[in-house]
Amino acid sequence: MSAEILSGTETAGALRKELAARVEAIRSSQGWVPGLATVLVGDDPASRAYVGMKNRAAGEVGIHSRQIDLPADVPEAELLGLVEGLNADPEIHGILVQLPLPGHIRESRILEAIRPEKDVDGFHPVNVGRLSSGDRDVLAPCTPAGIVELLLRNGHDPSGRHVVVVGRSNIVGKPMASLLLRKGRGGDATVTVAHSRTPDLGAVTRLADILIVAVGWPGTVTGEMVRPGAVVVDVGVNRVDDASTEKGYRLVGDVDFEGVRAVAGAITPVPGGVGPMTIATLLSNTLQAAMALRAMDEGMQG
Ligand code: NAP
DSSP states (O other): OOOEEOOHHHHHHHHHHHHHHHHHHHHHHHSOOOEEEEEEESOOHHHHHHHHHHHHHHHHTTOEEEEEEEOTTOOHHHHHHHHHHHHHOTTOOEEEEOSOOOTTSOHHHHHHHSOGGGOTTOOSHHHHHHHHTTOSSSOOOHHHHHHHHHHHHTTOOOTTSEEEEEOOOTTTHHHHHHHHHSSSTTOOOEEEEEOTTOSSHHHHHTTOSEEEEOOSOTTSBOGGGSOTTOEEEEOOOEEEEOTTSSSSEEEEOSBOHHHHHTTOSEEOOSSSSHHHHHHHHHHHHHHHHHHHHHHHHHHHHO
16 A cells, blocks of 8 residues: 655645635735734844745735844844834734844743734744634644644544654644644544653554644654554754765655655655645645734724
8 A cells, every 4th residue: 555645745835825815905906015024033044944934925825024133142132122112013923033132132021022913933931822722713733733733634543543642842743732632623532642751652652543742853653653544743953964966865744755745645755745735834824813803903993
């Protein structure tokens, strides 16, 4: 058996088309567009590439995007002041501060300063709490929310299935579990979360109808750890040396793709799987935030 390839590139393309049509409808009928501000501190090449991709993707669907670049030694107070300004800016509906931040800046202070209604990354404690309480209108973290959309749009509804999530980070694993446990669309799964202290990982992963792996180590999940026919979502992005490529490396996930592909019913590739869905979900969150903020403003005026 060779698994169905779950293409995030294709699914994200369809989602972005829908978003572009919705943004255009707002622009032509109401005369405004959603706005996204991205903040990049320092000059880490990977962070710069991610922020660039996010801004380009925003522009392509008609979202107004503003990138703010700050030097690596920017004082924490200055960054907080910038966030305050963006919180009050009526043209900006979504604020994304690219992580990680330099060591002298407390990430938690910055994330907590972002107005929860503009927190399109879904990392503010208020949004984290709302998500784990089962709120269906909350801005949810882009990677796990994108995975849910990828599953649903490809006929793999998690409802009633046993989903095993490997990894318990605040960015992927934990919000993934919260989303899958929510009642209603995209939720209603039976969820198990595994991590580095889980003994006999394979015994746990073999129970999964849907297996989601977010670990950060290539080859963590091999073919014999997967139940035949399971759906496997590989979140990992890892660089491995490859002298045959121009850059000297290539990107691989956390899953042994070829070994697992032979056993699974469906599998996401790396690249071209979860990554494009993460970016499309950021755009979708920005539109959602903009609609909610506009409705709130109109409510206050009326
Ligand atoms: P993270 O914060 O480092 O968390 C990794 C998790 O994996 C931890 O919970 C850790 O357990 C667990 N773990 C590590 N080794 C393990 C093992 N051998 N067996 C079982 N569990 C193990 O990483 P993250 O931010 O969640 O990211 C995970 C991966 O996803 C990375 O490759 C990252 O680049 C990628 N990623 C991709 C996207 C995308 O859009 N494509 C977005 C975000 C992240 P402990 O908690 O016990 O340490």
